Amino acid sequence: MKFFDLNSPAAKFLTHIADLMLVNLLFLAFSLPIVTFGASLTALNFVTLQIVENKQPAILASFIKSFKQNLKQATILWGGVFSMGAVFFAWHIVIENMVVANLASFLRLIFYVAFFLFSMMIVYLFYLQAKFENTIQATLKTAFLMAIRHFFTTLLALLLIGCTFIIIFFYPKLTGYGLLFILGGFAFVSFVLSILMNQVFKQYIKEEAVQ
Numbered sequence: 001m002k003f004f005d006l007n008s009p010a011a012k013f014l015t016h017i018a019d020l021m022l023v024n025l026l027f028l029a030f031s032l033p034i035v036t037f038g039a040s041l042t043a044l045n046f047v048t049l050q051i052v053e054n055k056q057p058a059i060l061a062s063f064i065k066s067f068k069q070n071l072k073q074a075t076i077l078w079g080g081v082f083s084m085g086a087v088f089f090a091w092h093i094v095i096e097n098m099v100v101a102n103l104a105s106f107l108r109l110i111f112y113v114a115f116f117l118f119s120m121m122i123v124y125l126f127y128l129q130a131k132f133e134n135t136i137q138a139t140l141k142t143a144f145l146m147a148i149r150h151f152f153t154t155l156l157a158l159l160l161i162g163c164t165f166i167i168i169f170f171y172p173k174l175t176g177y178g179l180l181f182i183l184g185g186f187a188f189v190s191f192v193l194s195i196l197m198n199q200v201f202k203q204y205i206k207e208e209a210v211q
Helices: 009-031 037-052 059-096 101-131 136-149 151-170 179-210
Strands: none
Touching: 009 037, 009 059, 009 179, 037 059, 037 101, 037 179, 059 101, 059 136, 101 136, 101 151, 101 179, 136 151, 151 179
């Protein structure tokens, strides 16, 4: 029967589901120390990008290879992201406890703009780390410029990420109180984002090939 053909659409779909479940478990396991979250996220993105590109990666080997290669730089990037998150959190607390209303409103506006720009950059940061070899400074700069240049794609990505967080924290019943995300949800989100990122990266790869 065609359903049992390994090259059939159904078989490929089931294979992708199994791959996403496996890489999701690897992502969760390698993220547990917290400090390695950046490297784990990079490895997750590396594997889902390969799946999107139909490269049929060996999931375990590809994940571990990317994790090791990006451990140092991705950890530094994650440290920077975490630190900035702490700064934004402290900034928000200060604003909400200010007595002068006009000044608080002005600082709140600046806060929202800065946090939005920061969030836009984060969308691309660990995908760039997974896909290209570059310095930390160049990766940060490229992530910011891509976020601005591909604004519509960035908004779609932020919408997906935002909806994911809303569902996790405010509607946990929809995910079986986190069970669906443990089984494969984070990898699925990474996979969908990888579809968007792959379309963006293709443009730059073609431009570089032409040059």
